[in-house]
Amino acid sequence: MTTRLYLSPTPPRNDREGASKSTSASIKHDAYLPPADGNRVLVDRFGRIARDLRVSLTDRCNLRCTYCMPAEGLEWLPTEQTLNDAEVLRLIRIAVIKLGIRQIRFTGGEPLLRKNLEDIIAGTAALRTDEGEKVHIALTTNGLGLDKRIAGLKEAGLDRVNISLDTIDAERYVSLTRRDRLSGVLASIDAAVAAGLHPVKINAVVMPGVNEVDIVPLAEYCISKGAQLRFIEQMPLGPREQWKRDDMVTAEEILARLEEKFTLSPAKEPRGAAPAALWNVVDKSNPVITGQIGIIASVTHPFCGDCDRSRLTTDGTIRNCLFSRTETPLRDALRDGASDDELAQLWAGAMWEKKPGHGIDDEGFLQPDRPMSAIGG
Template sequence: MTTRLFLQPGPPPQATSQSPLLTPPVGPGDLPADLPVAGPDGTRTLVDRFGRVARDLRVSLTDRCNLRCTYCMPAEGLEWMPTEQTLSDAETIRLIRIAVEKLGIRQIRFTGGEPLLRKNLEDIISATTALRTDEGETVRTALTTNGLGLDKRIVGLREAGLHRVNISLDTIDAQRYLSLTRRDRLSGVLSSIEAAVASGMQPVKVNAVVMPGVNEVDIVPLASYCLELGAQLRFIEQMPLGPREQWRRGDMVTAAQIFERLEQAFILSPAREPRGSAPAALWNATDRNNTSVTGTLGIIASVTHPFCGDCDRSRLTSDGTIRNCLFARTETPLRDIMRAGATDEELAAVWAGAMWVKKPGHGIDDEGFLQPDRPMSAIGG
């Protein structure tokens, strides 16, 4: 029987000798005097009290979206954030620069909402790729998008310095896409995936959230489509981030169930590329009915086998708050103190404090777990 690598998450984080704090400080003003300013490799860094180092920054550029996915928001949509509360381009770029130059961030992923709705996206990407990491390397940039309009902008985004793209697609059936997103836009998304692959960007990743009784039947068709096209499909266990009445732990489609469906249609073997802090377990896949169709498939067991012990992410929302976890119940605001005149060093110190108190895990299976107050569109993927 094939070994299921997604059942082997990193070890749970443990407090280290350099991070002795057992009770989280209340706020940045209560930070321990020995708060580390460097990670295990000696570079400036965002380290938490369990020794995890954040190198990947998720930057949400807007809470607005042109889809109304059922697992993300109600049909009527949500009340959008007022423009004056959203970070300006200059403010966004400044915080990214601080993250890279003072806190050791090496990769930036732009998210939303839908980041393609952000004016001057190309300018923000260009300014980001002009930065250099502690090692003197170009900052790696990525984009998570629903794909609408990407086909018309992929060339300009690549010229601006975009390195990778992830496109969300939960079904390739037009009627199910309409039911899921409440918009008849499937053809536009498919055109964008194909345009991204044709642009030479590698790898082009496609993200599919699998939901019980909704799109389980799409697992194999989606995999076949992406393998034939040359895109890397990653299936994701649904997490409790949308309307609260729509998610039940006992009803979710698990990574093991996704694997079993895939194994019926494809010959699967573990990919040899190192996983590191990446959330997806990767598989080399060959179509059982057409062995000329090969490629890589991924499974992200974010609920049943979380990767919290290896998490290397920090999150900046479009209104300028730091979230140290996707499921954090608290946030640390930077926008207002920045607009009040805080220096780069002061902003970096507050940011470091926010990451220091990061919890050991997302806690989905904990008794008394509560979803974040913000909807996913306002947090950023």
């Protein structure tokens, strides 16, 4: 079946057909620690190179999405435990200049709650990668208030934005987020499209018995706006009692719903390390209506073998995987006077230990101790 073939997972690089299975055993950790000139990259034992850094700017959020946190919210980190603007920018500079990072995505919590977000983006935009190019800067947001700040963010250097939207039904939006703010999100989508942050991407988590009925309406809405919708399989990152492996909406089920309305064909552009498998869509009733939709099948078709991400939490720890249960703290070393090279070595060591996959289907799998809002999307 074409759908299953296109969504099939890829193993770590040194386990792929034609690759040497002894590669990781022959690589010494010290060979990949960054020297003083910074001409090395963040590589793990399986040869994957991290070029994409996710930076969580806060664990706080102004929504209370049911799959992310309880109605009363969470216990937020004290301000003194989180990185200040100068510390964030220093670690980003180390990542870009010394460790080969080329893309930065700012996340949360809700990153728009970070007071000086424009200044942080401007400081990041001033950096140049190992290829001499501007760092590609993206933002993942729930969209609340984005319409009022989009001009300043773009001027500061923002290249692209992902906006979370799980339904366009007003009542379901209130039920899902516990807030009556849908109109504000829709206004922000319009503002992002008008600002030319192409492609504006809309992230939708599909949950059984909750918003499956929104799959086609969301697709129609995003296509009409010229935005790229990305459906995401629900992952075990929220309240522990809510996620069950056998009771989730899979990528195949999402595609089956879409096929009721659209003709689907796999996009021709290479996927690379992108999490979404892209599909070209054509409205069956009106072939003039076309667009592109992504499916992020993290659970049923993991793409760990192509993962190129490193994660920096708002309190200054490095996570080498979204689902990791171990972290490497940089904040205390930074505040105790560690040099850029020393911080880079700690970072490189953390990435070296990255596992081949997230292990969701392993018998002994345990959710991360941190909730998603404290990890960063």
